[in-house]
Structures are given as structure tokens and as C-alpha cells.
Amino acid sequence: MRIIFVPEAKIEYLRNAWYAAAWSDEVGRTPLSRTFLDQPVVMFREEDGAPVALADRCPHRFAPLSKGKLVENAIECPYHGLRFGSDGSCVHNYHGPVPKAATVQAFPLMERHGVAWIWMGDAAQASEDKLPDFGSFDTDPRFAVVRGYLPVSGNYQLPVDNLLDLTHAQFLHPALGNPDSSDNSTFSMKSEGSTVWAKYFFKGESVTPFTRMIWESKSETCDRWAHMRWDAPSNLYLEVGVTECGASSDEALMIPSYHFLTPETAKTSHYFWLNARNVRIDDKTLDEIFWKGVDSAFRHEDEPMIALVQERMGDADFDDLRPIFLTTDRAAGRARQILTQFINAERVGTPPTSDRQREVASGNGAGLTEKANV
Numbered sequence: 001m002r003i004i005f006v007p008e009a010k011i012e013y014l015r016n017a018w019y020a021a022a023w024s025d026e027v028g029r030t031p032l033s034r035t036f037l038d039q040p041v042v043m044f045r046e047e048d049g050a051p052v053a054l055a056d057r058c059p060h061r062f063a064p065l066s067k068g069k070l071v072e073n074a075i076e077c078p079y080h081g082l083r084f085g086s087d088g089s090c091v092h093n094y095h096g097p098v099p100k101a102a103t104v105q106a107f108p109l110m111e112r113h114g115v116a117w118i119w120m121g122d123a124a125q126a127s128e129d130k131l132p133d134f135g136s137f138d139t140d141p142r143f144a145v146v147r148g149y150l151p152v153s154g155n156y157q158l159p160v161d162n163l164l165d166l167t168h169a170q171f172l173h174p175a176l177g178n179p180d181s182s183d184n185s186t187f188s189m190k191s192e193g194s195t196v197w198a199k200y201f202f203k204g205e206s207v208t209p210f211t212r213m214i215w216e217s218k219s220e221t222c223d224r225w226a227h228m229r230w231d232a233p234s235n236l237y238l239e240v241g242v243t244e245c246g247a248s249s250d251e252a253l254m255i256p257s258y259h260f261l262t263p264e265t266a267k268t269s270h271y272f273w274l275n276a277r278n279v280r281i282d283d284k285t286l287d288e289i290f291w292k293g294v295d296s297a298f299r300h301e302d303e304p305m306i307a308l309v310q311e312r313m314g315d316a317d318f319d320d321l322r323p324i325f326l327t328t329d330r331a332a333g334r335a336r337q338i339l340t341q342f343i344n345a346e347r348v349g350t351p352p353t354s355d356r357q358r359e360v361a362s363g364n365g366a367g368l369t370e371k372a373n374v
């Protein structure tokens, strides 16, 4: 008998949450247009550096404001010149009085550790204390950092599935995994509140080409762990450590990384990634090699597979396709389950307080039924 979880409603977007919108240095005095949760958004900075996010559609004849220009702290529409300030209200009309009804939606946009986070839901619920905090490897002197951005041709939950199930590395990533990884690995899952951990250990494995690229040891084998943490709705942190076989983790080569997925449309997503390392941190040549290695794995191995999966799924709902559930899907399955509960709670208007999220995530909340699939 197989136990499967059946969500009460199809997965949509969780709106009252912070999503990664851009690297901070992408947001400047040139308008930047991106679509989040099916809504086009324009981002820019005021003259004092404050970040702004507005709906990227003029309320007059619906031109994209992002094609316009910044005039002091306002953005000027490229079609007939209406200007909008950071709160979305019209502040200038070349051709007459400022129309009071001319407003565009303004979205909270806050920064932490080099990431600009956007809140696409009820602005009154957006607060700094809810901002994701994944630590600051970008300013930690023990680490060298590379980072990137990748558009993904798949629903944002597909790359989340991919990241929580690292067994795919054995097949998809010749440099990151080993052909015999499954012989030496163990997997466990931990779920706590709105956080899920997928923990992999690879004991005495052959040193992978990727590890060889940065590890200073000459050993042929090593112990490696990869602990992936997911936080709702779609932000992940991966801690990878490598040691000599049986050695203490204090001496490990550490390769921590962020993976922030943001829905763009139902079938496309934004992928912001950051990879750090605690060896040869001043080696700029290695920075480049490291960046190419990571970018290439995501761009040429993960993303094309996710795009093919999305193509095969078409418009079908994930659960309606009744995917086979493997032991190693426990983390991805739990993350989907928690997110569905949050979305359902948001739909019925339950305040998304942290207490409520804990209650829902622990299984005490409404929105989920269990069904035995015999």
C-alpha cells in the first residue's frame, strides 16, 4: 500500500511571501523589467538609492513603464509622458492636471545580503522580520563567492524538486556526481515548521571532477555531505562539505550555496544562485573556473531537463499526473505539501503568522487530506 497526499486545491502562488527579485546591483538608475507571479514589474532606485518596484504597465494606455526613463525619483512613461513616483501615484502630466486615478501598484522591495526581495501580496503584511536570511557569504572573509542568474523554462517547483532530490546528479551531472554514488550514499529528510532538510552523505566516494577542481588534497577518495534546506515558498540553501575519509568536519572543504527560485509565469521561473568556497579564496582564475563549472551544470544539464519535464507535463497539474513517489522524494514531497497548505491557508484568508505556519506545517492545519493508494 502506498500513502499519497492529495492537496485540496491546485497549487497556485503564495503571494504573501518574499521572493528574490534581483541581485542588488542589478537594480539601479536604469529601469529593470521582470515578471513575477505573472505580473510585469519594473524596478529602479531613487536618487538616494532606495529600491522601488512598480507594476510595469501604465494605467493610461498600458505602455511598459520600463521602456521609459527616470526623472529624479519618478519613472516617465515612454508613450505620453505621465510620471509615477515610488508609491505608484502619478506625479506629473505634461498635458494637464495630474489625474488622481492614475496609479500603478507599488510592491515592497527590500534588500538583504545583496539580494533584492519583492513582496507580491498584501503590502501591509510585508515586514523586514520576514525577510529570508541565508547568511552573508558575500561579505564573509573566509569565503570566495561566485553567483549567477538563469531563466528556467519550467514552473518554479520543478527546479525546487530538482534541488531537493540530488540523486539526479549521478545521471545528469558527470562532474558533480559519481556513476556509483548510490552505492555509497545515505539519505534522510527532516521537516520543521516551514523548513525541510534533505540530507545526503557520500561515504568513501571517488573524488568527483568538481571536487577535484577546488580541493587541495591529492586523495582519490573522500567523505562528502550535501545538506539541502528548503524554506517556503522556494528558497534553498545547500551546505556541501568534503573531508578526507573519516576526518573531522572541522577540516572540511566547504562549498555552501544559495538557490532562490521565483515564479515568473506558470511555466517559467527565475533562478538566482550563489556558490561559495573556503579554499584559494584569492584565486581569481579559480573564481572563473568555479563560476563556469556551476553555471554550466545548471544551464546545460539541469535547466534543459527541467524544460523537457515541463514540456512533457504540458498544462497538467503535477498531482493530477500521479507521480511515482520514491523514498528520495520525501523532502520534495514534504516541501510541496507544506507549500500547498500555505497557499490554501492564504486563499481562505488565514493570517500567515509564523505561529499559524508552524501549526499548518506540523500537520495540524486545514488543507490536506491523506489517501491510501492501494
Ligand code: FES
Pocket: 058, 059, 060, 061, 062, 063, 077, 078, 079, 080, 081, 082
Ligand atoms: S500610456 Fe503611459 S502616458 Fe499614455
Ligand SMILES: [Fe+2]
Pocket: 162, 168, 169, 172, 173, 297, 302
Ligand atoms: Fe542538478
